[in-house]
Amino acid sequence: MRAAASAVVDAGVDAWASERLGAARAERLRALAADPGVPPFFGRTDDSCETFHIGRRHVRDTAGNPVVIDWRAPMSRPFYQASTADPQGLTRRRRFGFSGGDLTGYEDEVLAESSPAHPEEGTGRFLRAEIERPRSGPMRDIVATIQPEQDEIVRAPLAESICVQGAPGTGKTAVGLHRAAFLLYTYGSQLARTGVLVVGPNRAFLRYIEQVLPTLGEVDVEQTTLAELTARVPVRAVDPPEVAVLKGDVRMAEVLRRALWGEIAKPTDSVQVPLAGRRYRVPVERLKRYVDDVRRRGRAEDDQQVLHYVAGRERLATRLAEDARRQKEEGGGSPTDAETRRAARSAEVRDFCDAVWPVRDAAGLLCELWSDPARLARAARGVLDDDEQALLRWPVPPRSVRTAPWTAADAVLADELAGLLERTSGYGHVVVDEAQDLSPMQCRAVARRLAAGSLTVLGDLAQATSPWSPSDWRDTLAGLGRPHTVVRPLTRGYRVPGEVLDFANRLLPLIAPGLAAATAVRAEPGSLSIRPVAAIAGPLVDVVGGLSAVPGSIGIVCADDAAADVAAVLSDGGLPTAVLTDDGDEVPRVAVVPAALAKGLEFDAVVVVDPAAIAAAEPRGLHRLYVVLTRAVSTLVVLHRNDLPAPLGDHATL
Numbered sequence: 118m119r120a121a122a123s124a125v126v127d128a129g130v131d132a133w134a135s136e137r138l139g140a141a142r143a144e145r146l147r148a149l150a151a152d153p154g155v156p157p158f159f160g161r162t163d164d165s166c167e168t169f170h171i172g173r174r175h176v177r178d179t180a181g182n183p184v185v186i187d188w189r190a191p192m193s194r195p196f197y198q199a200s201t202a203d204p205q206g207l208t209r210r211r212r213f214g215f216s217g218g219d220l221t222g223y224e225d226e227v228l229a230e231s232s233p234a235h236p237e238e239g240t241g242r243f244l245r246a247e248i249e250r251p252r253s254g255p256m257r258d259i260v261a262t263i264q265p266e267q268d269e270i271v272r273a274p275l276a277e278s279i280c281v282q283g284a285p286g287t288g289k290t291a292v293g294l295h296r297a298a299f300l301l302y303t304y305g306s307q308l309a310r311t312g313v314l315v316v317g318p319n320r321a322f323l324r325y326i327e328q329v330l331p332t333l334g335e336v337d338v339e340q341t342t343l344a345e346l347t348a349r350v351p352v353r354a355v356d357p358p359e360v361a362v363l364k365g366d367v368r369m370a371e372v373l374r375r376a377l378w379g380e381i382a383k384p385t386d387s388v389q390v391p392l393a394g395r396r397y398r399v400p401v402e403r404l405k406r407y408v409d410d411v412r413r414r415g416r417a418e419d420d421q422q423v424l425h426y427v428a429g430r431e432r433l434a435t436r437l438a439e440d441a442r443r444q445k446e447e448g449g450g451s452p453t454d455a456e457t458r459r460a461a462r463s464a465e466v467r468d469f470c471d472a473v474w475p476v477r478d479a480a481g482l483l484c485e486l487w488s489d490p491a492r493l494a495r496a497a498r499g500v501l502d503d504d505e506q507a508l509l510r511w512p513v514p515p516r517s518v519r520t521a522p523w524t525a526a527d528a529v530l531a532d533e534l535a536g537l538l539e540r541t542s543g544y545g546h547v548v549v550d551e552a553q554d555l556s557p558m559q560c561r562a563v564a565r566r567l568a569a570g571s572l573t574v575l576g577d578l579a580q581a582t583s584p585w586s587p588s589d590w591r592d593t594l595a596g597l598g599r600p601h602t603v604v605r606p607l608t609r610g611y612r613v614p615g616e617v618l619d620f621a622n623r624l625l626p627l628i629a630p631g632l633a634a635a636t637a638v639r640a641e642p643g644s645l646s647i648r649p650v651a652a653i654a655g656p657l658v659d660v661v662g663g664l665s666a667v668p669g670s671i672g673i674v675c676a677d678d679a680a681a682d683v684a685a686v687l688s689d690g691g692l693p694t695a696v697l698t699d700d701g702d703e704v705p706r707v708a709v710v711p712a713a714l715a716k717g718l719e720f721d722a723v724v725v726v727d728p729a730a731i732a733a734a735e736p737r738g739l740h741r742l743y744v745v746l747t748r749a750v751s752t753l754v755v756l757h758r759n760d761l762p763a764p765l766g767d768h769a770t771l
C-alpha cells in the first residue's frame with residue numbers, strides 16, 4: 118500500500134489541483150507510515166471457511182483483498198466478543214505475541230460450540246503478559262486485548278452518551294480513548310467537521326495518556342485539561358477552600374447571567390437614526406419594545422436558539438436601522454440593504470447601544486463583580502447571602518484586569534460569561550475523564566463544548582476527592598447537559614493484583630457505601646507488603662533500592678507536603694529521583710509522586726509513604742488514600758510510622 122501511494126503521480130488539471138493531490142498523497146503516506154516496532158496484526162479469527170487477521174489498521178494486498186482488518190471494523194467485533202458460550206460464528210481465536218516487532222508466540226482458543234470452556238477465558242496468558250509488561254513512559258493502547266465488557270462500551274453508537282462508573286484499574290481511561298478512536302473510524306465524515314475532544318484533570322495525566330490515540334492512528338483528537346479549556350484569565354492565585362467551593366456552585370451561573378443581562382438599561386430618550394441622508398426619530402416606546410424583544414431571545418428554552426449577548430447587541434442595532442428604513446419606505450423612499458446596514462453601524466445607533474446594551478468582556482465583568490460590592494449585590498440578590506458575597510469580594514481592587522489575582526475557579530466563571538457573550542463552538546463527541554471531581558460550574562464548561570454531540574463520562578465515585586464530590590452520578594450528568602445518560606459499571610480490575618485490591622477495598626464501605634467493589638483478574642501472591650517502621654528514611658531507601666534493580670516504573674507516593682523531603686531522603690541514600698510536577702513533563706521511571714497527582718496514573722511498583730499523613734491532609738483524605746493504594750500493577754509496599762487508618766489497620770489477616 119505504501120509503494121502504491123508513493124507511485125501515484127500528482128498531475129492534476131492545473132497547478133492548484135496538482136498541489137492538492139500532492140498534499141493528499143503526503144497525508145496518505147503519513148497515515149500509512151508504520152512504526153517497525155508495532156506489528157501489523159495481533160489477532161486472527163477463523164470461521165468454518167475463512168480466516169481474518171486483525172490489526173491496528175486495514176491492510177490490503179495488491180489485488181485489493183483485505184489482508185488485515187482494522188480492529189474497529191464491524192468484522193473485527195467477534196474477535197473481542199466471541200466466547201465458548203457464544204462463539205459468534207468463530208471456530209477459533211488466535212492471539213499473537215510480539216517482542217519488539219518479532220513474532221514470538223501465539224495462543225489459540227477453540228470456540229466451536231462443543232469445545233470445553235477455555236480454562237482461562239478472558240484472562241488468558243496474553244492478557245496477563247500485556248498487563249504485567251513493565252511500564253516505561255506513557256500509557257499504552259490495549260487494542261490487542263480489549264475485553265468483552267470494555268468492547269461493549271468502546272463500540273456503542275455515536276448517538277449514545279455513556280457514563281462509565283469504573284473501579285480502579287478497570288480500564289476506564291483506556292476504554293474512553295479507544296472509544297474516541299472507534300467513533301472517528303466509524304463516523305469519520307460526521308466527526309471530521311465537529312471533532313472529538315478529550316478532557317483530563319491535569320497536565321501530568323494528559324502527558325501520561327496523550328500518546329494512546331496517536332498510536333491508534335488518530336492524531337486529530339484534541340486532548341486538553343479543564344484549566345486549558347477555560348483559560349480565559351491568567352491564573353496566579355489560589356482560592357481558600359470555602360471560596361473555591363462557592364465559585365464552583367451552580368448558583369454562580371445565575372449570578373453571572375444576571376450580572377450580564379440584568380444590567381441592560383431601559384431606554385430613556387428617543388434616537389435619531391441617520392439613513393440615506395436623512396434622520397428618522399425612533400420614539401422611546403418603540404426602543405423599549407425592541408430591547409425587551411431582543412432580551413427575551415437571550416432566554417430561549419432551547420439552547421441552540423439562544424441569542425447570545427454580543428449577537429443581541431447587533432440585533433438591537435439592526436432593529437433601529439430597520440425602524441428607520443420602514444419610516445423611509447412609508448414616505449415613498451426605497452433604501453438599499455447597504456444603506457440600512459450603514460445606519461445600524463452609525464454613531465447615533467452605537468451610542469444608543471453603548472448606553473443601553475454596553476459592550477462587555479468576560480474578564481472585565483468578573484473583575485467588576487469581585488471589586489464592586491454594590492455591583493455584586495445587584496447580581497447576587499436572593500441567590501447568595503451577604504456572607505457568601507463577602508467571600509467572593511477582593512479585599513483590594515486590582516490595578517487592572519490583567520494583573521488581578523485570578524484563580525482557577527475564576528477562569529471557569531470567566532468561561533461561563535464568555536459562553537453567555539458568544540456561542541462556544543461544540544464538538545461532536547467529548548470524552549471527560551475523572552469526571553467525579555468536576556464542580557457544577559466545570560460541568561457546565563464541558564457541556565458548552567458539547568453542542569449537539571454526545572458524551573463519554575469516565576469516573577469512579579470512590580475516587581472522588583473534590584469538595585463537590587457526588588454520591589451518585591445524577592447531578593454530574595445533569596450538569597453535563599445529558600441527564601438521561603446510562604451509567605455502566607466496570608468492575609473487573611486489570612491493573613491491581615487481587616491481594617492489593619482487596620486491601621484497598623477495605624476502605625470502600627467508609628468512602629463509597631453501596632458501590633460495588635472491583636474484583637481483580639489477577640492474583641499475585643507477595644504483591645502486597647505492609648511494613649510498620651520506626652523511621653521512614655532507612656526502610657524507604659532499602660525498599661526503593663531493591664525495586665530499582667528490576668525493570669519497570671516506580672512511584673513513591675506521599676502526602677503533597679512531604680514530597681521534597683522524601684526525594685531528599687532518596688537522593689541522600691544514593692537514589693536520585695524527581696518529584697512529579699503538573700507541568701506536563703514526562704513521568705520519570707522512578708518518581709516521587711505527591712498524592713494529589715497520583716490519580717489516573719499507574720506504576721509497576723508503588724511505595725506508599727505514611728498513609729495516615731495522606732489521609733489526614735485533606736477533607737476527603739480517605740478517598741485520596743484509596744486512589745493511592747490502587748496505582749500498583751505488580752507490587753505495593755506500604756511504609757507506616759503511625760497506625761494505619763482504621764479499616765486498613767487490621768492486617769493480621771493479610
Ligand SMILES: Nc1ncnc2c1ncn2[C@@H]1O[C@H](COP(=O)(O)OP(=O)(O)OP(=O)(O)O)[C@@H](O)[C@H]1O
Binds near residue numbers: 267283284290
Ligand atoms: N483489556 C485490557 N488489556 C490489557 N490491559 C488493560 C486492559 N484493560 C485495562 N488494562 C490496563 O489496566 C490499566 C488500567 O487501565 P486504566 O488506567 O484505563 O483504568 P482506569 O479505570 O482509568 O483506572 P483508574 O480509575 O484507577 O485511574 C492500564 O495499564 C491498562 O492498560
